[in-house]
Amino acid sequence: MMMEKLLTTNKSALDSNLVRIADLIYFEGPLLVLYQDIQNDNFYLYDWVDHNNDLNRWLIYRVDYIALNEYINGKINQFELYNSIKRKKKYIAEIGKNKLHDIFEIDDVPIKYLPPEEYFDISDSNNISKVKIAILKVISRRKSENEYIIPHAFSNIRIRRDSQEKSNNYFHKNQYPITTFKHELSSVKIIVEYFNQLQPRNSNIKVRFNPQRNSILNKRINV
Amino acid sequence: MQAKKFKYAAYLCQSQNCPPDSYIEMECDAYRWIHSTITKNDFLPRNIIQNPPQRILDDSDLMCKGYGLSLFDTNGNAIKTYTKNYSKRRAHLRQSFITEYGDSFCLIKIESSDGLGGDKNKESGHFTFHEYEDSNLEERIINIFNIFDDDGKIINN
Numbered sequence: 001m002m003m004e005k006l007l008t009t010n011k012s013a014l015d016s017n018l019v020r021i022a023d024l025i026y027f028e029g030p031l032l033v034l035y036q037d038i039q040n041d042n043f044y045l046y047d048w049v050d051h052n053n054d055l056n057r058w059l060i061y062r063v064d065y066i067a068l069n070e071y072i073n074g075k076i077n078q079f080e081l082y083n084s085i086k087r088k089k090k091y092i093a094e095i096g097k098n099k100l101h102d103i104f105e106i107d108d109v110p111i112k113y114l115p116p117e118e119y120f121d122i123s124d125s126n127n128i129s130k131v132k133i134a135i136l137k138v139i140s141r142r143k144s145e146n147e148y149i150i151p152h153a154f155s156n157i158r159i160r161r162d163s164q165e166k167s168n169n170y171f172h173k174n175q176y177p178i179t180t181f182k183h184e185l186s187s188v189k190i191i192v193e194y195f196n197q198l199q200p201r202n203s204n205i206k207v208r209f210n211p212q213r214n215s216i217l218n219k220r221i222n223v
Numbered sequence: 224m225q226a227k228k229f230k231y232a233a234y235l236c237q238s239q240n241c242p243p244d245s246y247i248e249m250e251c252d253a254y255r256w257i258h259s260t261i262t263k264n265d266f267l268p269r270n271i272i273q274n275p276p277q278r279i280l281d282d283s284d285l286m287c288k289g290y291g292l293s294l295f296d297t298n299g300n301a302i303k304t305y306t307k308n309y310s311k312r313r314a315h316l317r318q319s320f321i322t323e324y325g326d327s328f329c330l331i332k333i334e335s336s337d338g339l340g341g342d343k344n345k346e347s348g349h350f351t352f353h354e355y356e357d358s359n360l361e362e363r364i365i366n367i368f369n370i371f372d373d374d375g376k377i378i379n380n
Contacts, residue, residue, distance in 0.1 A: 020283070
């Protein structure tokens, strides 16, 4: 069994301190694995692309955290996730029998190694809650005055002006969609904390859960 | 009563609670992907197979499950999961999927003396089976079915 021949111009180690977060695709072993650089929060994917009788070959590339959130929410496919950072370094790791043989940078990724246009399937993954929490942590850390990027995980949260505004009107335009953390109340508490950290200092915004009948979130939390 | 010994016991004892307490002896029909001409890998757990090398990034990939055999509860689920995983592979890896997992599936009659099964996935019907030391599931094969037709297309059940 032959692997694709790769053209490499220079060998360089992946200068990152990566920690495994979760397997986005797993079948009888990992196929697409999310790692995070603990020094700068950047996300990397180990994407299984080839093998021979001795080695498995993994394509390693960095992905944008917003795109990663969109991927796990089914908004973009794996190819679009790969393209979320245009000018990025790509690496190849060759691993045989639980031992790293080589890791090197490549300039061009062979066409057949490019990620497929497949959408995320939660049944292929494990520990997706870890992925969501990792993304939320990055969002909270990358807060800036002009950055109010709230992930889909805030579906159950509504935002309203405080009493000083003398209004109970909800900010519908700020009411973020979609995915829920139905089974992870603890995660939702973390989300609320992060959301509050995202608010400007002089802002007075209240966050509460939109109570849902028969839901583990059937509990109003006022912050 | 003396506990029954498992195949690959030397590996199983390296994980806690392996096989898990929830695993039970079963008497049922089960389906497993194999090659039309049975190979030595067809009834080996994936962590035991040396060639092709297993996809292991760290020790966490050497889980207890990897020392059990993958089985399905129905022929439909066996084909459905095969189709899903085959079609999601990059084009150049599809042939190696067939080489690795086979081009057929078999019906096996599981007896309680064969081992313990568990961790059944409700959606895919997949479960893991740890054989007892003296068990040989290959001898339990009732029938073998093709996954692909003569044109190389997956047969829809």
